[in-house]
Amino acid sequence: MKIDGNSIRVGNVIEHKDRLWRVVKTQHVKPGKGGAFLQTEMKDIRSGTKLNERFRSSETVERVRLEQRDHQFLFGTGEDFTFMDVESFEQVSLSLEMIGEDAARYLDEGMVVNIESYEGDVIGMALPDTVILEIAEADAVVKGQTASSSYKPAVLSNGVRTSVPPYIESGTKVVINTVDGSYLERVKG
Numbered sequence: 001m002k003i004d005g006n007s008i009r010v011g012n013v014i015e016h017k018d019r020l021w022r023v024v025k026t027q028h029v030k031p032g033k034g035g036a037f038l039q040t041e042m043k044d045i046r047s048g049t050k051l052n053e054r055f056r057s058s059e060t061v062e063r064v065r066l067e068q069r070d071h072q073f074l075f076g077t078g079e080d081f082t083f084m085d086v087e088s089f090e091q092v093s094l095s096l097e098m099i100g101e102d103a104a105r106y107l108d109e110g111m112v113v114n115i116e117s118y119e120g121d122v123i124g125m126a127l128p129d130t131v132i133l134e135i136a137e138a139d140a141v142v143k144g145q146t147a148s149s150s151y152k153p154a155v156l157s158n159g160v161r162t163s164v165p166p167y168i169e170s171g172t173k174v175v176i177n178t179v180d181g182s183y184l185e186r187v188k189g
Helices: 101-106
Strands: 002-004 011-018 020-029 037-044 050-054 060-063 067-079 080-085 091-095 112-118 120-127 130-137 153-154 161-164 171-176 183-186
Touching: 067 171, 091 120, 161 183
Parallel strands: none
Antiparallel strands: 002 060, 011 020, 011 060, 020 037, 037 050, 067 080, 067 112, 080 091, 112 120, 130 153, 130 171, 153 161, 171 183
16 A cells, blocks of 8 residues: 555554565654655564665655464474464464564463464564563562652563562562563552
8 A cells, every 4th residue: 555755654564675664763854945754764574674764745655564363372492482373273483583582571371462464474473562470579668668659679470570669569460561561550359
């Protein structure tokens, strides 16, 4: 689907210079002289290289539609992770390099993730926005510290370090943001 250069948004996947690029950052620039343009930072989906490119509103680019399907995480063996399509039950194996080390830490058996593909080739995986994890270690609360809005360091059951409110103790289940590993709330009930 063709779109104008100024219609490019963060997260779009576009075909440019015979390669697929995911738009990471955009900034509209209106210089004192000359026409306005959109400055973009893009990352090559297959190789991971970055490219800064300017697009004028008169230019058109090809926006790529990705096929997105839900897959259930089955198991991981070293560098490979196996997922099963929830509709067709076909299994697909992705490498640690494709998933990313940060995302791999949050994978839990039975978790449903979104796998993106383009013309039959798998190009990426997206975790759910949040996951529920247990606090493995949390520092003790210093008396009187609970009145302030300070956070204390904690280690989650998957080994990721985060900061939690002082009233959270080891063994407590919490909701964690998978994008940045930050604490969102304690699991109720």
